[in-house]
Every structure is written in structure tokens, then in C-alpha cells.
Amino acid sequence: MLPQRLLTLALAGALALSVTVAPRAAHAADRTFATGSLIIPMDLSYQATGNLQAYGLLNQLLRQGVRVYWIIDPSKTYHAAPCNTVGDLCAWDCGVEGSGVKCPYPTASPDVTATTTVVWSDSGTAAGTVIGTHRYRGGPFAIDAADRARALPIIAAWNNQTLWATNPWATRTTFRVVSVHEATSAFTGNVAKEMVAAPTIAVFSDGNEDIATGYLRAAGIPQSTGVEFPTAKCNANCGPGTANPDMLTAEAVMGPLGTCAAPNANHKNGALWRPDGLPAYCQIMSMHWNVTDREKVECAGGGCPATQAECGTQPITFHGHEVVAEVRAFLQYPVHFFAECQAVNAYENTVPNPAWPWLDDAGRDGHFLTTTGTPPACPCTDAQFQCVNNVCVPSDLKEVGAGFMIAPQPASATVKVLRPEVPYNQFDGMFGTTGGSEPAYNLSSYLNTTYKNNRQVTLLTGPNGPGNTDVWMSGYIDGQCDIGPILGPPVPGQTAKATTCQGGKISYLGGHQYGTNTPLASGSQSMGARLFLNALFEADCVTTEGQPSLQLDLTPIVVAAQTLPVEAVLTATYGNVANGAALDVTLKETVGAGIQIVSAAGGTLAASEVTWTIGAIGGVPLRAGDPAATGGRPATLRFGALGDYQVTLDLTYKVGTSTLTATQAFTVMVKLDSDGDSVPDDTDPDPDDPFVCGDSDADGCDDCSSGHFEPAADGCEGPNPGTGDKSGCCSADGGPGGPLLLTALAFGFVARRRRRAAA
Structure with a gap:
């Protein structure tokens, strides 16, 4: 077997290599797509009826292993006037470029020309019809020509109901054909997001869950089991173990709460979490959670006694603030949280209350995107505020703790489109607003509230925004990072933040309920449903930014053999060097001809394969309670002859509902070791003397002083082992650092070089 000292050096080299080659966080970049690449248009010219169901098709492509690229021009602008406005014509044509026909509605500038x-x-246009050149708008999706053959059958099953019997995953109640185009020449577009994993989606059953499920059904996106989301509110038939496992009640989200005397302060024990401590979902949606429910605390199923002492050992059975805490803990991972209408206030305006019966800690803070305001002293000079305990607080319970105040619905024609190049903000035409108890939001100048990242949160706002009548907002938890690159200089007094983040994202949309009617039209309220769907697939857990990056290794890859056959323990190791976790992991080791698997602790053997169930591999940095990001599994292998052998490692894992695989092949070299000192003859300075093999630890003693490669027991350990006292050491080569050391180090370098070449 490979000498232990050299194995240590090799492993250190492997670690350094892994750090060097680990992929950096993905950023938008130009990519050339070859002839035959596919485009899923997302503008109203070619995708009006199929617009929402394009996201359902996208979900299935990702679920079945087809990578999809979101093409968005990073310098795009929004043309607020209809494109056919005399004196203010758009520079691009609505359909075929060169036709001179302009869209009779506002649009953002095109993303790519193909x-x-x-x-x-x-719209029923026959397959094969030549479109010509079109400047695609609204953030189209592209599939590389290399994946065309795999994508086309999925697209056909999605668009052809006669194929559903053999492709039941495509079955859905609402059916729309989704337009797909094929490039007849190469084109280049800016990849804003590279999508690789279909998301797992939790819907918070807050009494208005049918709004979220309505959007998902309109898109054709099912639950993680493949079953459609229900049309009605789930009532008791929802949560893990039911027919609707991805619809979560407040009680399921908050998890065990403990007793009045011993409250449970664990914010990671509800249904958003797996037993291994990792998020169970990529996304959670809350559409209209009531602030009154957020403020509710119940003991033993009813009201709590006046004091904690009176309550004693009664169980706490409901705690609205704990729902907020569980979501905040969830957002420490690369996940996404969407809220609409009153749910925005319910989460964002939560302020921890240490008094009985709430007994909150800092983890129960809302304010994912906004600061907590500072109430001014009484008397109150703003009619929306009242004097409570000598300070001015909002009169409306939904605004207490702001955060956000409630703003009126802005007229659709007055909505300003900020940051049209952000994936969240992809649509074509004019955005149609809707009403409700919270149609839009204001920051409060009276309370001096701000966005935690004031550089980039508001995406759609009224004429006096941002910060006034904001409709569509997005950002990372606590403003940690920017959503994409900031164009132009920073806001005075602020500096640029990172564009990649370890935490999750939040999206807030004003308005009670948007439509799902198609075909989409400029100014349609169905545009809000499209923003909801944009947020699903913009999330880091879908794109390359939030994926695991798994490294595989096999040690040793040099086996020293004095006699044949020879047995050796080879350890397959794995490690994750990225933020996203890998779930439901299995490790398979496949051996080539001439190798016999003798044993593999904890593994399942089948002929030339052994498979281990790993569980989950945590991301880095590890959060408290996460599963390890590294590990290994040993197997004893028997080799019948000298020579090179092939061993392949496959790590299969899940992200969302997608199953992914990392594979690495290795060449194992079995070499002659005539003197049996565990150092192969071709690197042993004296292959016939088991007491001579080199001095890898530079202590002046031969590592084989014992007759076997043992640097830690080579005669240089006394009289004071471990103290650095070298008195009494031998000097076989005339002192430390001599030729034997160089020989040993050279062997380590050659072994690593050959191994890297084999990999």
C-alpha cells in the first residue's frame, strides 16, 4: 500500500487542488449557442397564450436533467411609452425584425437577436414555419444544441396531449401549448441565470393558499410528488404524510413549541426542515397571512393564563412569531421566500416581544428587507399614528412594527419599471396592478424606515417611488448582497455589496390576487402571476449559484505488492466546496476488470459495484447542526497482477426535485515491492533492503528503520518523543534533508502527477 507519510502529502495536494479548481460563483456572461439550439420565447409577440405554462415546461426540463439558460441583456432599458408612439418609436420591431411594425404597448428593449x-x-403556426430574425424580449429561455435531442421529447410530451398516457408527468388540468423556436444560425446572448435544478415548493396554508396554488396550477407546476396542487384550500388535508405534502399549516411550520415553563427556542424544528437539519424546500410561498394570526399565542389550545408561572407545564400550542422565526432561519440558506399582500406586513413588520406570552428572542425578528423604525415621542403629528406608552405607533395593527406602511394601488400606467435587467422583473408590455388590503407599500419617513440594502430592492413602484407605493421588491436576507450587478455609480454614501450570497432571497408583491388568464396582454393582471413564477426560477437553489460543488477522491492510488494477489483498503472520499447542500446522496464505486471487491463496510455489494447510502452532504460554510460537508467510505479490493486498474466513483444526489450526478474515474497502479517495506521498487532507493526506503520527514532517520514504512517509528522518537528533541537520532544519509528525503518527496510528486493525469 502507499506509504502513510506520502499518502498524507498526496491528500494535502489533493485538498489544495480541490480548492484551486472549485468553480467560482456564476455570473452573467455571454454565451454562443450553436445552430439547432432551442429558444422558448417569453414576449407577447410569440408567447402570449403559453406564457405561464412556459414555466411548467421549464420545471419539467430541469426535473429531467436538461440545463436551461435565462437570456437577459444586462443593459436593457424599459420604454415606458407604447412602441408605436409617434415621435417616440422603439428601435426594435414587434415581430419579425425589419418589418417596421412596432408593438402597440410599452416593452423593455430586446435581450437577444436570433x-x-x-x-x-x-397560436397554431405550423412547425417548420420560418420566422426569420426576431429580437426576443421579456427574458427568453435557451437550450443548447447539445441538449436538443434530450429536450425535444420532453417538449413534445408537454405540448401534445396524446402523449400523456406514456408521459403522465405532463398531465395537467390547465393545458396550453408553449411556443418553442429553433435557431437556424448561431446566436450569442447574455446568460443571466444558468438553471440546473427544479425547485421543491412549499405553500403556506395561511387561509389564502389557493392564490398560490392557482398560480402554480396555471403554470402546470405540481407538488414534489408529481401530483397537482389542489384547487381548494387544503384545510386538514395538507402537510407531510397527506395527499398534499407541500402545503404547510402554521402549526406545521412552527414545529414543537415546548411548554410555558420550558419554551422550545429551536427555530429549525418545523416542517421547513429535514431531520438532518437542512431545508426541506427550495421555496416557501405565503399569500395573505393575517397579522392577527401572527400575533396569536395559545396555550393548551386556548388563551394563555395571565402569567408564565400560572401556565406552568401547559403546552404552547400556537405561536405566530415562531412562524416568522422558522422562515428567518430557513433564509440563512440559499433558498427563497415569496409573500404577497398582507403576508408581506405579517412577516416584515414582526418585532420580537420578550414579554409574556411571546417570550421572543432575536431570532423572531421579521424585517428581512427593511429596518425597524424609530417611533417619535408623543404628541403624534401624523394622523396615521396614535400615542402608546408616550411614543407614536401606527394605528393600523398591520403597520405596527413598520417596516412597511400600506400604500394605495397605483394606476397601471403610472408604474415605473426599475432594473428591467433583473430576472425577477422579466415581462413584456405594461404591468397591470391589482387591489387588496395591501396593494402597495410605503417606507415611513415619520419612522425613518429604510431598506437594509437601499441600493437595489424596489423593482416596480408608483410615480413617486422607490420607497413610495412600491409594488414589487426583492433582496437578500438582511440586505446582505445585491441582486445582480449594480449599473452605474453607487448611491452616495453607499458601497457596492457582493453579488453572490450565502443566505436566501425574499420577494414581496403588492396586491391581493393576480389573474391567470391567457393570452397575456399588456396591462393584464396576469403579469403578477408571471412575476411570482420568475421568482421561483431566479432562486439560487435553482441556479448554479446555489448548487453543491462535489469533489471526489480515491486513496491510495498506488498499491505496493510483494506477493500476488494483493489486497488493499482504498477509501473513496467526497467533499462539498460550495454553499448548496446535496440531499439523498448515494456513493457508488465501480471497479474495472481484474479487481475483486472483498468487503465494504456499510455498503451493498453487487458484482463489480458497491453502493453506500450517504444521506446529505452539507454546504460550506456549515451552519449549526448541518451534516458534514466531507466524508469517506473504505473498501477492501483484491488485485491479481501488477499493472494499472480502473475505478470509477459516482455520487448521485438530489437538489430540489432534480437528480444529479458527479463522476470521477481513477487509475490505481499496483507496483512490485520486492522487500515488502510498502514502498514500490521504482521509488525505493534500495528495493532489496526493507530497512532502507528514504527519509520523508527529514529527521535524519530512514523511514523503514523498523523494516516497514513507518516515519513515526523510525528510531527518532526518543528520548523525548513528540518534543522535537532529536538527540539519539540516527544519521543514515548524513543529516536531515539529504538524498533519501529528496527521493521520497520525488515519489510523492510523481504519484500525484500520474494520478492527476489519470483523472
């Missing part, structure tokens, strides 16, 4: 033909059309 010459294409029809594969599928949501």
Missing part, C-alpha cells in the same frame, strides 16, 4: 423557425407555436 434567426429561427417554429418548432411549436401557442
Whole structure:
């Protein structure tokens, strides 16, 4: 077997190599797509009827292993006037470029120009029809020509109901054909997001869950089991173990709460979490959670006694603030939280209350995107405020703790589109607002509230925004990072933040309920449903930014053999060097011809394979309670002859509902060791003397002084082992650092070089 000292050096080299080659966080970049690449248009010219169901198709492509690229021009602008406005014409044509026909509605500038033909059309245009050159708007999706053959059958099953019997995953109540075009020449577009994993989606059953499930059904996106989300509110038939496992009640989200005397302060024990401590979902949606429910605390199923002492050992059975705490803990991972209408206030305006019966700690703070305001002293000079305990607080319970105040619905024609290049903000035409108890939001100048990251949160706002009548907002938890690069200089007094983050993202949308009617039209309220769907697939847990990056290794890859056959223990190791976790992991080791698997502790053997169930591999940095990011599994292998052998490691894992695989092949070299000192003859300075093999630890003693490669027991351990006292050491080569040391180090370098070449 490979000498232990050299194995240590090799492992250190492998670690350094892994750090060097680990992929950096993905950023938007130009990519050239070859002839035959597919485009899923997202503008109203070619995807009006199939627009929402394009996201359902996207979900299935990712679920079945087809990578999809979101093409968005980073310098795009929004043309607020209809494109056919005399004196203010858009520079691009609405359909075929060169036609001179302008869209009769506002649009953002195009994202990519391509010459294409029809594969599928949501308007019934025949397949093969030549489109010509179109400047695609609204953030189209692209599939590389290399993945075309795998994608086309999925697209066909999605768009053809006669194929559903053999492709039941495509079955859905609402059916729309999704337009797909094929490029007849290469084109280059800016990849804003590279999507690799289909998301797992939790819907908070807050009494208005049918709004979220309505959006998802309109898109054709099912639960993680493949079953459609229900049309009705789930009532008692929801949560883990039911027919609707991805619909979570407040009680399921908050988890065990403990007793009045011993409250449970664990904010990671509800249904958002797996037993291993990692998030169970990529996303959670809350559409209209009532602030009154957020403020509710119940003991033993009813009201709590006047004091904690009176309550004693009664169980705490409901705690609205704990729902907020569980979501805040969830957002420490690369996940996404979406809230709409009153749910925005319910989460964002939560302020921890240490008094009985709340007994809150700092983890029960809302304010994911906004600061907590400072109430001014009484008397109150703003009619929306009242004097409570000598300070001015909002009169409306939904605004207490702001955060956010409630703003009126802005007219659709007055909405300003900020940051049209952000994936969240992709749509074509004019955005249509809607009403409700919270149609829009204001920051409060009276309380001096701000966005924690004031550089980039508001995406759609009224004429006096941002910060006034904001409709669509997004950001990382506590403003940690920017959502994409900031164009132009920073706001005075602020500095740029990171564009990649370890935590999760939040999206807030004003308005009670948006439509799902198609075909989409400029100014349609269905545009809000599209923003909801944008947020699903913009999340880091879907894109390359939030994926695990798994490294595989096999040690040793040099086996020293004095006699044949020879047995050796080879350890397959794995490690994650990225933020995202890998779930439901299995490790498979496949051995090539001439190798016999003798044993593999904890593994399942089948002929030339052994498989281990790993569980989950945590991301880095590890959060408290996460599973380890590294590990290994040993197997004893028997080799019948000298020579090179092949061993392949496959790590299969899940992210969201997608199953992914990391694979690495290794060449194991079995070499002659005539003197049996565990150092192969070709690197042993004296292959016939088991007491001579080199001095890898530079202590002046031969590592084989014992007749076997043992640097830790080579005669240089006394009289004071471990103290650095070298008195009494031998000097076989005339002192430390002599030729034997160089020989040993050279062997370590050669072994690593050959191994890297084999990999």
C-alpha cells in the first residue's frame, strides 16, 4: 500500500487542488449557442397564450436533467411609452425584425437577436414555419444544441396531449401549448441565470393558499410528488404524510413549541426542515397571512393564563412569531421566500416581544428587507399614528412594527419599471396592478424606515417611488448582497455589496390576487402571476449559484505488492466546496476488470459495484447542526497482477426535485515491492533492503528503520518523543534533508502527477 507519510502529502495536494479548481460563483456572461439550439420565447409577440405554462415546461426540463439558460441583456432599458408612439418609436420591431411594425404597448428593449423557425407555436403556426430574425424580449429561455435531442421529447410530451398516457408527468388540468423556436444560425446572448435544478415548493396554508396554488396550477407546476396542487384550500388535508405534502399549516411550520415553563427556542424544528437539519424546500410561498394570526399565542389550545408561572407545564400550542422565526432561519440558506399582500406586513413588520406570552428572542425578528423604525415621542403629528406608552405607533395593527406602511394601488400606467435587467422583473408590455388590503407599500419617513440594502430592492413602484407605493421588491436576507450587478455609480454614501450570497432571497408583491388568464396582454393582471413564477426560477437553489460543488477522491492510488494477489483498503472520499447542500446522496464505486471487491463496510455489494447510502452532504460554510460537508467510505479490493486498474466513483444526489450526478474515474497502479517495506521498487532507493526506503520527514532517520514504512517509528522518537528533541537520532544519509528525503518527496510528486493525469 502507499506509504502513510506520502499518502498524507498526496491528500494535502489533493485538498489544495480541490480548492484551486472549485468553480467560482456564476455570473452573467455571454454565451454562443450553436445552430439547432432551442429558444422558448417569453414576449407577447410569440408567447402570449403559453406564457405561464412556459414555466411548467421549464420545471419539467430541469426535473429531467436538461440545463436551461435565462437570456437577459444586462443593459436593457424599459420604454415606458407604447412602441408605436409617434415621435417616440422603439428601435426594435414587434415581430419579425425589419418589418417596421412596432408593438402597440410599452416593452423593455430586446435581450437577444436570433434567426429561427417554429418548432411549436401557442397560436397554431405550423412547425417548420420560418420566422426569420426576431429580437426576443421579456427574458427568453435557451437550450443548447447539445441538449436538443434530450429536450425535444420532453417538449413534445408537454405540448401534445396524446402523449400523456406514456408521459403522465405532463398531465395537467390547465393545458396550453408553449411556443418553442429553433435557431437556424448561431446566436450569442447574455446568460443571466444558468438553471440546473427544479425547485421543491412549499405553500403556506395561511387561509389564502389557493392564490398560490392557482398560480402554480396555471403554470402546470405540481407538488414534489408529481401530483397537482389542489384547487381548494387544503384545510386538514395538507402537510407531510397527506395527499398534499407541500402545503404547510402554521402549526406545521412552527414545529414543537415546548411548554410555558420550558419554551422550545429551536427555530429549525418545523416542517421547513429535514431531520438532518437542512431545508426541506427550495421555496416557501405565503399569500395573505393575517397579522392577527401572527400575533396569536395559545396555550393548551386556548388563551394563555395571565402569567408564565400560572401556565406552568401547559403546552404552547400556537405561536405566530415562531412562524416568522422558522422562515428567518430557513433564509440563512440559499433558498427563497415569496409573500404577497398582507403576508408581506405579517412577516416584515414582526418585532420580537420578550414579554409574556411571546417570550421572543432575536431570532423572531421579521424585517428581512427593511429596518425597524424609530417611533417619535408623543404628541403624534401624523394622523396615521396614535400615542402608546408616550411614543407614536401606527394605528393600523398591520403597520405596527413598520417596516412597511400600506400604500394605495397605483394606476397601471403610472408604474415605473426599475432594473428591467433583473430576472425577477422579466415581462413584456405594461404591468397591470391589482387591489387588496395591501396593494402597495410605503417606507415611513415619520419612522425613518429604510431598506437594509437601499441600493437595489424596489423593482416596480408608483410615480413617486422607490420607497413610495412600491409594488414589487426583492433582496437578500438582511440586505446582505445585491441582486445582480449594480449599473452605474453607487448611491452616495453607499458601497457596492457582493453579488453572490450565502443566505436566501425574499420577494414581496403588492396586491391581493393576480389573474391567470391567457393570452397575456399588456396591462393584464396576469403579469403578477408571471412575476411570482420568475421568482421561483431566479432562486439560487435553482441556479448554479446555489448548487453543491462535489469533489471526489480515491486513496491510495498506488498499491505496493510483494506477493500476488494483493489486497488493499482504498477509501473513496467526497467533499462539498460550495454553499448548496446535496440531499439523498448515494456513493457508488465501480471497479474495472481484474479487481475483486472483498468487503465494504456499510455498503451493498453487487458484482463489480458497491453502493453506500450517504444521506446529505452539507454546504460550506456549515451552519449549526448541518451534516458534514466531507466524508469517506473504505473498501477492501483484491488485485491479481501488477499493472494499472480502473475505478470509477459516482455520487448521485438530489437538489430540489432534480437528480444529479458527479463522476470521477481513477487509475490505481499496483507496483512490485520486492522487500515488502510498502514502498514500490521504482521509488525505493534500495528495493532489496526493507530497512532502507528514504527519509520523508527529514529527521535524519530512514523511514523503514523498523523494516516497514513507518516515519513515526523510525528510531527518532526518543528520548523525548513528540518534543522535537532529536538527540539519539540516527544519521543514515548524513543529516536531515539529504538524498533519501529528496527521493521520497520525488515519489510523492510523481504519484500525484500520474494520478492527476489519470483523472
